Structure formats: C-alpha cells, structure tokens
Amino acid sequence: MSTVSMTVNGRKVSGECEDRTLLVHFLRDNLHLTGTHVGCDTSQCGACVVHLDGKSVKSCTMLAVQASGSEVTTIEGIAKGQDLHAVQTAFKEHHGLQCGYCTPGMIMTITDMINRHGSDLDEETVREELDGNICRCTGYHNIVKAALDAASKMGAGQQQVAAE
Amino acid sequence: MYETTYRRPTSIDEAVKLLRESDGEGKLMSGGMTLIPTMKARLAMPSALIDLRHIEDLKGISFENGRLRIGGGTTHAETKASETVRQNAPTFSYLAGLIGDPAVRHMGTVGGAVANHDPAADYPAALLAMGATIHTNTREIAADDFFTGMFETALEENEIVTAVSFEPPQAAGWEKFRNPASRYAMAGVFVAKRADGTVGVGVTGAGNNGVFRWTAAEEALSSSFDASALDGLSISPDDMMGDMHGSAGYRANLVKVVTKRAVNAAKG
Ligand SMILES: Cc1cc2nc3c(=O)[nH]c(=O)nc-3n(C[C@H](O)[C@H](O)[C@H](O)COP(=O)(O)OP(=O)(O)OC[C@H]3O[C@@H](n4cnc5c(N)ncnc54)[C@H](O)[C@@H]3O)c2cc1C
Ligand code: FES
Numbered sequence: 477m478s479t480v481s482m483t484v485n486g487r488k489v490s491g492e493c494e495d496r497t498l499l500v501h502f503l504r505d506n507l508h509l510t511g512t513h514v515g516c517d518t519s520q521c522g523a524c525v526v527h528l529d530g531k532s533v534k535s536c537t538m539l540a541v542q543a544s545g546s547e548v549t550t551i552e553g554i555a556k557g558q559d560l561h562a563v564q565t566a567f568k569e570h571h572g573l574q575c576g577y578c579t580p581g582m583i584m585t586i587t588d589m590i591n592r593h594g595s596d597l598d599e600e601t602v603r604e605e606l607d608g609n610i611c612r613c614t615g616y617h618n619i620v621k622a623a624l625d626a627a628s629k630m631g632a633g634q635q636q637v638a639a640e
Numbered sequence: 641m642y643e644t645t646y647r648r649p650t651s652i653d654e655a656v657k658l659l660r661e662s663d664g665e666g667k668l669m670s671g672g673m674t675l676i677p678t679m680k681a682r683l684a685m686p687s688a689l690i691d692l693r694h695i696e697d698l699k700g701i702s703f704e705n706g707r708l709r710i711g712g713g714t715t716h717a718e719t720k721a722s723e724t725v726r727q728n729a730p731t732f733s734y735l736a737g738l739i740g741d742p743a744v745r746h747m748g749t750v751g752g753a754v755a756n757h758d759p760a761a762d763y764p765a766a767l768l769a770m771g772a773t774i775h776t777n778t779r780e781i782a783a784d785d786f787f788t789g790m791f792e793t794a795l796e797e798n799e800i801v802t803a804v805s806f807e808p809p810q811a812a813g814w815e816k817f818r819n820p821a822s823r824y825a826m827a828g829v830f831v832a833k834r835a836d837g838t839v840g841v842g843v844t845g846a847g848n849n850g851v852f853r854w855t856a857a858e859e860a861l862s863s864s865f866d867a868s869a870l871d872g873l874s875i876s877p878d879d880m881m882g883d884m885h886g887s888a889g890y891r892a893n894l895v896k897v898v899t900k901r902a903v904n905a906a907k908g
C-alpha cells in the first residue's frame with residue numbers, strides 16, 4: 477500500500493491504494509469520479525483518457541502511484557459550473573455521441589489535440605490522432621465535425637483575447 | 641494484475657541499486673506502454689517496478705559533433721516535437737509521430753521501445769538502417785549487435801538504456817504499412833542514405849526473428865539509389881512472420897513494395 481497524493485481537477489486529494497492500482501480505478505473507486513470509463517483491457521480504446529500534467533494519457537495504462545505528485549484533469553473538471561467546455565458544446569451541437577460511452581475519452585483526447593494544434597487543426601490530423609479512441613456507435617463523422625468546430629471556436633476565442 | 645511494489649529513483653545509480661536488490665524479480669519501467677498492458681494480462685509479474693521517469697540524466701535531446709543524441713527517457717511525443725530532431729533528422733521525427741496514438745506517445749519512450757524489441761516496433765528499423773549506437777549505463781552497443789532476436793537484445797541484467805545516437809543520414813524514407821486494427825506495422829521500412837554514401841535498409845513488423853537489415857536491397861541501392869534497383873530482388877517467405885493478418889508469402893512481397901515506397905519517399 478502507498479499513499480498517493482495528486483491534484484485532481486484543481487483539488488488536492490490523497491488516498492491509500494495498492495501499488496498495482498490503476499489510475500482509472502483510483503479515480504473511479506477512491507474519488508468516485510466515474511466519468512472516466514474503461515472500455516478495453518488492451519490499452520486500445522481510449523475511453524479512459526485523462527490529462528496528466530496537461531497531456532492526454534490512458535489512465536488504464538498507468539498506476540495511481542505513477543501519477544502521484546501530478547496534476548490530473550478528468551472529464552468532470554473541464555466545464556465551468558453550468559457552462560460546458562467548447563468541446564462539450566460542439567459534441568452536443570453536432571450530435572457527436574450516441575450511447576456516450578466513448579465520449580469522455582474522446583473529449584479529453586480532442587481538448588489535448590486543440591491545445592497542441594489550436595485553430596490549425598485539420599480533418600486529416602483529427603482522424604489520425606483519434607487512432608487511440610474507439611467509438612462503436614457514431615462512425616466518427618460527427619465526432620470529427622465537433623472537433624473541428626470546437627478548434628475553430630477556441631482558436632477564435634484565443635485571438636480575441638490576444639486582440640483585447 | 642499481480643501484486644507489485646513501486647519505486648521511484650531519481651538517479652541511474654539508485655535505479656541500478658534497486659534493480660539489484662530485487663534479485664532479478666524487479667523490472668524497469670519507463671512509459672509503461674508495453675509493460676503495464678503485459679502485467680494487466682498477467683503475462684509478467686515483476687516484484688518491483690522501478691520507475692525511470694523521474695531521472696533527469698535519461699532526458700534531453702542534443703546535436704553535438706555531427707551526432708544526434710536522444711536520451712532513453714525521451715517520449716515519442718518529445719522526439720516528434722523537437723526542433724533539433726526535425727532539423728537534423730526529419731524522417732526520424734516523422735516516424736516518432738506515427739507510433740501508436742497521442743496518449744501512447746505522451747508516455748512511451750525510446751529507451752523502453754528499444755529495450756523491449758517488439759517485432760513490430762518502429763524505432764529499431766530506423767536505428768539499424770542508420771547504423772545507430774545504443775548507449776547504456778555501462779557501454780555503447782552498435783544497433784547491429786543490439787537487436788539479437790524477437791523480444792531479445794544484447795542488454796545484460798541490470799543494464800539501462802540511457803540514450804540512442806546516430807549521424808543523421810543524407811536522405812531517409814520511412815514507410816509504415818499499418819495493420820488497420822492495431823495500427824502496428826505489418827511491414828515498416830526505414831531507408832537511409834548514410835553520410836558515407838552507403839545505404840541502410842531496416843525492416844520491422846515482418847521478419848520472424850524481429851527487426852532485420854535487408855542487405856541485398858542495401859547493396860542494390862548503394863550502387864543505384866532508385867526504387868527500380870530492387871526490381872530483380874526477392875525475400876524468402878521462410879524468414880517472414882505469418883499470422884491471421886497476413887501470410888509469410890504476403891509479407892515477403894509487402895516488404896519489397898514498402899521498401900520501394902520508402903526509397904521514393906527518401907528521394908522526395
Ligand atoms: C495502443 C498502443 C499502440 C502502440 N503502437 C506502437 C507502434 O505503432 N509502434 C511502436 O513502435 N510501438 C507501439 N507501441 C509501443 C510503445 O511505443 C511503447 O511505448 C514502447 O514499445 C515501450 O516503451 P515504454 O517506455 O512504454 O516502455 P515500458 O513499457 O516501460 O517498458 C518496456 C520494456 O522495456 C524495459 N525498459 C524500459 N525502459 C528501459 C530502459 N531505459 N533500459 C532498459 N530497459 C528498459 C522494461 O523493463 C520493459 O521490459 C504501442 C503501444 C500501445 C499501448
Ligand atoms: S480502457 Fe484505457 S484504452 Fe481502453
């Protein structure tokens with residue numbers, strides 16, 4: 477057993493867990509943040525993607541102790557109160573989800589993508605970088621649309637801030 | 641996953657000491673992108689996991705005396721994003737950006753990838769083709785002597801990959817024919833026209849004994865650096881992997897096709 481301390485969605489947390497506990501289980505079982513999902517046992521589906529120190533990672537392929545001392549952001553941490561994050565809004569507007577199982581991972585992967593590419597994000601890059609996120613329902617088309625729309629809106633927002 | 645104990649050393653010496661103390665039962669862990677899935681499937685049960693991610697000496701990318709050096713703890717994403725790599729070895733940068741997916745690239749490292757020597761890993765093909773050197777805490781090993789067989793390397797017990805280094809080639813091409821589901825290479829070929837004018841051809845994903853150099857293609861391309869130089873050559877299916885995704889005969893043909901594409905890519 478180890479004591480694990482990290483900052484999750486801006487809040488300092490700590491808890492006891494076995495060294496073999498995966499980060500996703502620590503988030504779901506210890507912190508009751510059940511938005512992060514588990515969709516496979518082969519590290520391929522991306523339902524479990526969270527941000528570790530600002531970068532997308534698969535929380536099913538990382539031990540909670542590995543993340544100790546880091547900042548973790550989950551799907552629960554991106555909206556501001558009742559105001560959805562731009563990527564969440566775009567998923568809603570473009571019908572980017574059906575059953576919703578893959579959605580938290582998709583959104584965390586896409587926010588990371590936009591953080592790196594900004595409004596330059598193009599369709600080819602979105603499709604290439606969704607390599608590690610599997611969706612059984614949508615056929616991806618509306619997910620890609622949502623990603624591009626959010627990228628252009630977030631990019632425009634950044635320019636506005638810069639111009640002010 | 642079986643029980644294990646986690647350790648977080650901050651120096652190479654401390655990591656070696658912890659590994660020694662585990663009496664051969666412990667394992668080094670870099671990104672964990674291979675090790676953790678293996679442990680989840682209960683195919684490995686290390687008593688201790690020695691996390692190398694917090695060792696500064698394993699990080700960093702530099703270009704000195706005509707050689708590019710990439711620390712063993714450098715992630716695929718860092719290699720891809722590095723301006724130093726892009727300027728000196730753009731094809732290597734391109735290769736790093738095609739490994740796995742963004743989340744895998746944020747964690748997986750070059751040290752872990754070469755130590756693991758998965759028969760479909762991408763870096764080994766490039767390192768063989770360029771005649772790279774693998775640096776460890778105790779010695780330097782030529783890539784040719786390092787990759788000894790599928791999932792096997794020249795690494796001794798308690799040896800840590802600290803860096804890889806190579807002289808950037810004059811021209812290079814990387815072509816990865818991906819399995820549509822796993823996206824690992826079914827044949828991945830790195831063609832490098834080395835600084836001395838000779839050509840290296842490293843092949844991954846296809847050989848039945850891990851990554852290999854296609855020496856007949858190297859000779860043909862060293863005399864004429866053109867895809868047509870490969871026309872008369874063939875690869876024996878006896879040396880190829882055959883599985884549900886493609887027979888050995890299919891892979892033997894694929895290697896030739898993919899090598900030609902890599903040559904064309906190198907000629908830009
Ligand atoms: C979904 C998915 C897709 C992938 N796709 C690809 C792909 O297309 N191409 C590709 O090449 N790879 C792919 N990979 C593998 C990925 O590149 C791994 O990151 C890499 O093979 C292992 O690196 P790591 O740092 O994660 O090593 P780890 O998993 O931490 O370790 C792997 C092995 O190496 C040992 N080790 C680790 N670091 C060192 C060191 N510095 N010195 C000595 N021994 C060490 C460990 O003990 C272990 O045995 C994929 C992985 C996943 C999960
Ligand atoms: S649950 Fe993490 S990749 Fe599938």
Ligand code: FES
Pocket residue numbers: 572573574575576577578579610611612613614
């Ligand atoms: S919406 Fe059902 S898996 Fe993606």
